[in-house]
Amino acid sequence: MSGPAFFQRCTSCSAVSFPPRLACRACGGAAFEQIEAGPGVVEEVTELPGGLRIASVRARGVLVVCSTPSAVEAGASVALVDSPPGPGDSPAAAAVASAPDTAPTASMTAQAVHLPGSARAEPAALFTTTAHIENEGTP
Amino acid sequence: MLDSAYIVGAAETPYTRHPEPGVSTSGLLVQAAREAVATAGLRWSDVDGLGVSSFTLGPDHAVDLAWRAGLGPLSWLMEDTNGGASALNMLQHAELAIRSGQASTIVLVSGDRMDAAAFRMLVEHYNRATEEHLAPLPITGPNALFALLTQRQMTALGLSRRDYGHIITAQREWAGLNPGAVYRAPLSLEEYLDAPLVAPPLGRYDCVPPVSGADAIVLTAGPATAGIGGSGRAVRVLAVETTIGIDDQDADGLTTGLVQAAPRAWERSGLGASDMDVLSVYDDYPAMALAQLIDLGAIAAEDAQRDLAERIGTRRLPVNTAGGQLSAGQAGAAAGMHGVVETYRQLAGIAGERQVADARFGVVTGYGMVLYRYGACANVAVLEGVR
Ligand SMILES: [Zn+2]
Numbered sequence A: 001m002s003g004p005a006f007f008q009r010c011t012s013c014s015a016v017s018f019p020p021r022l023a024c025r026a027c028g029g030a031a032f033e034q035i036e037a038g039p040g041v042v043e044e045v046t047e048l049p050g051g052l053r054i055a056s057v058r059a060r061g062v063l064v065v066c067s068t069p070s071a072v073e074a075g076a077s078v079a080l081v082d083s084p085p086g087p088g089d090s091p092a093a094a095a096v097a098s099a100p101d102t103a104p105t106a107s108m109t110a111q112a113v114h115l116p117g118s119a120r121a122e123p124a125a126l127f128t129t130t131a132h133i134e135n136e137g138t139p
Numbered sequence B: 001m002l003d004s005a006y007i008v009g010a011a012e013t014p015y016t017r018h019p020e021p022g023v024s025t026s027g028l029l030v031q032a033a034r035e036a037v038a039t040a041g042l043r044w045s046d047v048d049g050l051g052v053s054s055f056t057l058g059p060d061h062a063v064d065l066a067w068r069a070g071l072g073p074l075s076w077l078m079e080d081t082n083g084g085a086s087a088l089n090m091l092q093h094a095e096l097a098i099r100s101g102q103a104s105t106i107v108l109v110s111g112d113r114m115d116a117a118a119f120r121m122l123v124e125h126y127n128r129a130t131e132e133h134l135a136p137l138p139i140t141g142p143n144a145l146f147a148l149l150t151q152r153q154m155t156a157l158g159l160s161r162r163d164y165g166h167i168i169t170a171q172r173e174w175a176g177l178n179p180g181a182v183y184r185a186p187l188s189l190e191e192y193l194d195a196p197l198v199a200p201p202l203g204r205y206d207c208v209p210p211v212s213g214a215d216a217i218v219l220t221a222g223p224a225t226a227g228i229g230g231s232g233r234a235v236r237v238l239a240v241e242t243t244i245g246i247d248d249q250d251a252d253g254l255t256t257g258l259v260q261a262a263p264r265a266w267e268r269s270g271l272g273a274s275d276m277d278v279l280s281v282y283d284d285y286p287a288m289a290l291a292q293l294i295d296l297g298a299i300a301a302e303d304a305q306r307d308l309a310e311r312i313g314t315r316r317l318p319v320n321t322a323g324g325q326l327s328a329g330q331a332g333a334a335a336g337m338h339g340v341v342e343t344y345r346q347l348a349g350i351a352g353e354r355q356v357a358d359a360r361f362g363v364v365t366g367y368g369m370v371l372y373r374y375g376a377c378a379n380v381a382v383l384e385g386v387r
Helices: A091-098 B025-039 B062-068 B083-100 B116-124 B128-134 B143-157 B161-175 B189-194 B258-269 B286-296 B301-312 B324-328 B332-348
Strands: A006-010 A032-036 A039-047 A053-059 A062-068 A077-081 A111-114 B006-012 B049-053 B076-079 B105-112 B197-199 B213-220 B234-244 B278-280 B361-370 B375-386
Touching: A039 A062, A039 B143, A053 A077, A053 B143, A062 A077, A062 B143, B006 B025, B006 B332, B025 B062, B025 B105, B025 B213, B049 B062, B049 B083, B049 B332, B062 B076, B076 B083, B083 B105, B083 B213, B083 B234, B083 B332, B083 B361, B083 B375, B105 B332, B116 B128, B143 B197, B143 B286, B143 B301, B161 B189, B161 B286, B161 B301, B161 B324, B213 B332, B234 B258, B234 B332, B258 B286, B258 B361, B258 B375, B278 B332, B286 B301, B286 B361, B286 B375, B324 B332, B332 B361, B332 B375
Parallel strands: A077 A111, B049 B076, B049 B105, B278 B361
Antiparallel strands: A006 A032, A039 A053, A039 A077, A053 A062, A062 A111, B006 B213, B006 B234, B105 B213, B234 B375, B361 B375
């Protein structure tokens, strides 16, 4: 079962980023918190040889690149998840697959799309200090 | 500070789709560099500056290449990792090094032995964002990203696949006049449209063929020192401008850094897009070639559909006259230098069958380094052929 995808939010100016950054372009701050990406809207979809569908999805104003196990169309509302969605993640997927002309709607449970590298992680300190570093020099 | 630096020699190794086992990246780089120095009428021992760009030179760096190539002592050395923007990034530095007297003869060389394994390694480990957020999708290579971008451009400019086909077929016609291009057979608009789709709307001919090869140029302080075979003919560098990171990868990707760099280059050179006799834009995908032509001011966005058919498709506007990456091939990091070599040849009057008559002014662009969804780097050089 997949978990929700997380974005990064600057604690100083609330700018939202994905992929996560080391410092905020908007304000220069370097303190961040994680927030759920929330639902997204598909903007474009393409399909690679072998059938993998890749979509650009806008969520919280950020445009991210996701993969989707079954057909979605531009304008569809989707749920962003942190690992390849399995059967339990996407109740609408089967319905959509069996009725290709039916676009997912907000009233249906949104189809899950995969946003890699978006799992909630322990916040990492930006700067770490090491007690002692042996200076071995570089050749 | 001298007024100008000059390109006085250039070379491109043959591009090959499938390199022979004995071909190495460093060997290709040295082959191109030596040929460029020879075409300038200079000696290898005249070289006192070296700039290198390559994805596959490792574990060696520029200094290792200089040593193994028998160069030195050098007073100027650089290595640039910025892919499609690396050639003009190096030229921006080299021009100032020549003008300031830090070096008198600089070779800039780019290239790669890009076999299937090297290409896969490159696209899967392109950067941290690719490793963590794109490769696990799983996608390998940028086709899907630029398919999404092309869809956005089609919507924004009201274009169809057929409109992009004019870029492809025109460049193939130019390639037919370039013995060094890997794809030279004529390609019709119908053949372009009927080709298998790789990532809709991108078809087979919208994607560059990876090749192995290298490109090099030689810069000096004046045309009189050398020129082609001592003829004194050279190409003056009028302006080089770069913009890195125009946005935060949060825009549509349809506007490149050229929208800022090109006006600076036009101001410095005292010229404009309409003065250019030949144009070379970084054509990793036709949508990006079009975006750069728009950002240069060579095509108006509102006229894109008409100009693709009437100016590009007819070759009235000479764009990517060696066939570009799309037909000549993408030799890894040499992709940005390919356009510099071709523009030099056009402005020096040595472009053979594809010579544009009376070509005096040319513009070259670089573009690249996809951070997450599209390229972050763009640069532009304005060049003039002189006697
Ligand atoms: Zn901030």
